[in-house]
Amino acid sequence: GENVGLHLPTLSVQEGDNSIINCAYSNSASDYFIWYKQESGKGPQFIIDIRSNMDKRQGQRVTVLLNKTVKHLSLQIAATQPGDSAVYFCAENPEAGKLIFGQGTTLQVKP
Amino acid sequence: DAGVIQSPRHEVTEMGQEVTLRCKPISGHDYLFWYRQTMMRGLELLIYFNNNVPIDDSGMPEDRFSAKMPNASFSTLKIQPSEPRDSAVYFCASSLRLDRFLGSYNSPLHFGNGTRLTVT
Numbered sequence: 237g238e239n240v241g242l243h244l245p246t247l248s249v250q251e252g253d254n255s256i257i258n259c260a261y262s263n264s265a266s267d268y269f270i271w272y273k274q275e276s277g278k279g280p281q282f283i284i285d286i287r288s289n290m291d292k293r294q295g296q297r298v299t300v301l302l303n304k305t306v307k308h309l310s311l312q313i314a315a316t317q318p319g320d321s322a323v324y325f326c327a328e329n330p331e332a333g334k335l336i337f338g339q340g341t342t343l344q345v346k347p
Numbered sequence: 348d349a350g351v352i353q354s355p356r357h358e359v360t361e362m363g364q365e366v367t368l369r370c371k372p373i374s375g376h377d378y379l380f381w382y383r384q385t386m387m388r389g390l391e392l393l394i395y396f397n398n399n400v401p402i403d404d405s406g407m408p409e410d411r412f413s414a415k416m417p418n419a420s421f422s423t424l425k426i427q428p429s430e431p432r433d434s435a436v437y438f439c440a441s442s443l444r445l446d447r448f449l450g451s452y453n454s455p456l457h458f459g460n461g462t463r464l465t466v467t
Contacts, residue, residue, distance in 0.1 A: 270455050279351070279438050279458030280390070325390065334403075335380075335456060337390040 248344040255313040257341045259326035264307065266328035270335070271300060271311045274323045283311070283324075313343075321345045349373075351459035353439050359465045365427040368462045370439030371420055378442040380456060381414055381424050385435045396422065408433075429466045436461045 249255045261269065267288040272280035286293045286300045286309075293300050299312040309326050326338045352371040360366055372379045380395040394404040399416045407414070411430070416422040426433055440456040 272458075277460070279440070279460045280456075282455040282457065285455055334392065336392075339389050 245339065246342045246344065248346060249316050251316060251318060251345050251347050253316055255316045255320070255343060257311045257324050257343065259309040259338050261307050261309060261326065261328040261338070263328060263330035263336070266330045268329040269302060269309055270327045272325045272327060274325065280325060316345050318345045318347055351439055351441055351457055353459035353462050355462055356460065357463045359467065360429055361467055362430055363428045365425065366429045366464060368424040368437050368464070370422045370459060372422070372439070372441030373457055374420065376441035376443050377419070379416060379422050380440040380442070382438040382440060383435045384438060384461070393424070431466045434464055434466050436463050
């Protein structure tokens with residue numbers, strides 16, 4: 237499944253499928269980006285980060301893609317599991333000390 | 348490491364009362380941040396400290412809000428007097444350090460589990 241932009245805040249996927257969560261950031265001066273996962277009743281949890289001198293970074297089952305030309309960030313989750321159900325936030329760092337969060341996308345994984 | 352520890356987890360108070368939220372950052376982290384999360388506004392940065400010194404408090408809503416960091420292992424966020432519109436989840440986060448050359452993070456923020464504040 238794919239979430240196009242922030243106008244679709246909920247993404248529903250079947251267990252085992254790949255998920256793609258998109259994020260448009262606003263400040264061209266941002267040079268560091270982070271994806272966070274937030275489960276109910278908990279604080280945001282770090283997933284993966286990327287610097288602006290890269291366009292792709294891979295972790296365990298997750299990949300972040302950065303397109304600076306269009307100021308777009310995406311998080312890909314391979315073989316989505318029920319435990320991946322959460323709200324996902326992208327965050328950009330436009331200046332020292334500032335981390336600006338997007339509105340978040342809810343990922344629902346259907347068994 | 349125990350992570351960032353916040354207390355209380357839940358706070359219910361009446362309008363006009365003073366509220367104090369507490370945070371213990373991860374040991375060794377020298378940056379501490381206070382965020383507020385609401386459905387309408389998402390995650391908003393209120394204030395952050397470096398080496399116990401407030402660096403940027405431009406996100407603090409108004410004079411009713413104040414934050415202190417008396418030492419490297421403790422910070423408070425105080426609201427006096429509290430109002431119903433202050434109801435939100437307040438998060439504390441800490442970071443190892445910022446990259447002073449790039450002006451950006453070289454380690455991500457680590458968040459506590461938040462304090463859910465309800466002002467009636």
